[in-house]
Amino acid sequence: MQEGLLDAARWAAIISDTPELAGDGHSIEQIADRFTRQYLSAWARAGAHEMRERVWQAFWSYLTSAPTPRKAFQLSAESADALIGKIRERVEGQE
Numbered sequence: 001m002q003e004g005l006l007d008a009a010r011w012a013a014i015i016s017d018t019p020e021l022a023g024d025g026h027s028i029e030q031i032a033d034r035f036t037r038q039y040l041s042a043w044a045r046a047g048a049h050e051m052r053e054r055v056w057q058a059f060w061s062y063l064t065s066a067p068t069p070r071k072a073f074q075l076s077a078e079s080a081d082a083l084i085g086k087i088r089e090r091v092e093g094q095e
Helices: 008-015 025-045 049-064 077-093
Strands: none
Touching (some): 008 025, 025 049, 025 077
């Protein structure tokens, strides 16, 4: 995996374009950090297409799940789809 893919700041810039997260720097950082540490790492380890699809589905579930004391945001299904589409395009384009 290319080193630049693990840069959480790179993903934070993309995530910050999500209208539902406008002005919520803490949630943007939280998503970027979780994506790079957990989901991107899992995606890189998953060799088969089906396993990589499961990683994207798990990330979507994280984004759309109800807020908790440790996760203050919840994206709509449409926003999560759009965000994952942007991220996925960049990740899969650098394979």
